[in-house]
Amino acid sequence: MSEPQHQDPPPASDPDSDPPRRSRWLGVLIVAFALVVGLGMFNIGRLIIRPKPEVTAADRLIEASPRLQQGRELVTRSSDCMRCHTMELDVVGPGFRNIAKRYADRDDAVPYLARKIREGSVGEWGRIVMPRHPQVTQEQAELMAGWLMALRPANAPAASPP
Numbered sequence: 001m002s003e004p005q006h007q008d009p010p011p012a013s014d015p016d017s018d019p020p021r022r023s024r025w026l027g028v029l030i031v032a033f034a035l036v037v038g039l040g041m042f043n044i045g046r047l048i049i050r051p052k053p054e055v056t057a058a059d060r061l062i063e064a065s066p067r068l069q070q071g072r073e074l075v076t077r078s079s080d081c082m083r084c085h086t087m088e089l090d091v092v093g094p095g096f097r098n099i100a101k102r103y104a105d106r107d108d109a110v111p112y113l114a115r116k117i118r119e120g121s122v123g124e125w126g127r128i129v130m131p132r133h134p135q136v137t138q139e140q141a142e143l144m145a146g147w148l149m150a151l152r153p154a155n156a157p158a159a160s161p162p
């Protein structure tokens with residue numbers, strides 16, 4: 001007369017008679033958390049995508065001027081400039097916006113840079129040599145330099161009277 005070894009498992013608690021209160025709150029919490037995270041990501045994305053005001057000012061100026069657009073095309077498409085330069089970052093050569101920033105206060109920035117583009121440069125930014133560009137004409141070099149200087153941050157008209 002041993003005790004029965006096997007018993008039926010105890011009946012599972014009836015879900016209807018015992019509503020899962022706790023898991024409902026957990027659900028609400030998870031949804032709220034997901035909402036906060038989602039909104040946060042959206043906001044970060046917005047901040048990343050929003051262009052800097054100085055960038056939009058330069059863009060407006062360029063869009064209004066065929067000569068500046070011509071200069072942009074010459075630099076970004078027709079020549080080898082983008083092999084060593086980018087808009088923002090210093091890679092082999094300095095970033096174009098950094099060049100514009102550096103010479104922003106020089107009245108002769110456009111002729112100076114036009115000469116550098118044609119004759120090459122070394123020692124201004126580092127020890128890497130920028131090669132000469134004899135195939136670039138004087139007029140093309142000035143268009144290029146004009147576009148470059150339009151990228152300068154405080155895009156006030158060049159020399160303001162004292």
Ligand code: HEC
Binds near residue numbers: 075092130
């Ligand atoms: C082989 C790489 C290379 C190519 C191609 C190149 N650059 Fe450069 N660029 C450089 C380097 C390196 C410097 C920094 C030179 C220095 O320190 O004086 C520079 C500097 C410059 C400067 C600033 C010069 C100064 O005196 O501050 C300008 C403007 C410039 N490049 C424009 C151009 C344009 C426009 C083109 C296309 C026609 C071009 N670069 C093609 C590597 C290059």
